[in-house]
Amino acid sequence: MPSMQLMNDLRRIDLNLLVILDALLSEQHVTRAAERLHLSQPAVSHALARLRDLLGDPLLVRQGGTLVPTARALELATPLAEALAQVQALLAPNRFDPASAKRRFRVAMSDYSAAIFLPGLVRTLRREAPGIDLQIIQASREGMVDGVLNGDIDLAAGVFPDMPAELRTTPLFEEHYTCLVDRDSLPENAVLDLPTYLSRPHVLLEMRGSGTPEIERALTAIRQRRHVAISLPHWGVAPQLIQGTDLILTVSSRGLLYIDSQHLLAVPPPFHIPAFAFVLAWHARRGGDSGLQWLSERVRGVLK
DSSP states (O other): OOOHHHHHHHHTSOHHHHHHHHHHHHHOSHHHHHHHHTOOHHHHHHHHHHHHHHHTSOOEEEETTEEEEOHHHHHHHHHHHHHHHHHHHHHSOSSOOTTTOOEEEEEEOOHHHHHHHHHHHHHHHHHHOTTEEEEEEOOOHHHHHHHHHHTSOSEEEEOOSSOOTTEEEEEEEEEOEEEEEEGGGSOTTOOOOHHHHHHSEEEEEOSTTOOOHHHHHHHHHTTOOOEEEEEESOTTTGGGGTTTSSOEEEEEGGGGTTOOTTTEEEEOOSSOOOOEEEEEEEEGGGTTOHHHHHHHHHHHHHHO
16 A cells, blocks of 8 residues: 555646656656657746655666666555556546557467457558557566566466466467477477487467466476477467477467478377466456456457
């Protein structure tokens, strides 16, 4: 809970300054914050000077080419994001009109998610809601959850087995794992058996250490381990690493929709890996945001 002193500080600041402060804390860059708010850079710099004077703290200090929030700014960030979200929900009309709406949504997803539904979603937005802007953010699972919790992210698309109570989800689809191998690395009509799977090197997709714990848990359940020869965060290039090698890539099946089937072969894993739900996640405090609800519905519509 914010302190009484913090609440008193916030009461002394007009709403426009709070909006600018929220953008500055998110972007940590005056020019980018100005572009996000459709303001001039001098206007944002002037607002920052007023905020520093009102709060008696520098708020953002320059380190290299970026602005780093002070301890005071970090204390303000979460209650500020929550307060602005509540004000936005309070002032927003009951019915969201996509044709006339002017908003920017911050959506977190991996390049796997982007390949599956982002092109279709963008076409839908340009057709139905040309005033809606998207800021796509890539992060680990933990980073996505933290971003939704602190208000930096409006929607997150992914797999979240351990979801905090403050977050809400809606399922998009059920997914299962598939193994990708070079066609020439398996005999004609052969299946990928467990000894072959364990004896060959693997490509692991992970974002900042998040990895794919479902696969490792499934191997642990049968008391086995695999050798990871290459670990990388890029879904798009991963299938290209398999061609002409003995490597195996074990990934979500929808990530292999556009592989080079002449040289690559998708086969079932030789052991049981449970299916999992791919979901959209948002904060419970945004439950009354009709614009966010509309965007979620469009994501689901694209996937159908």
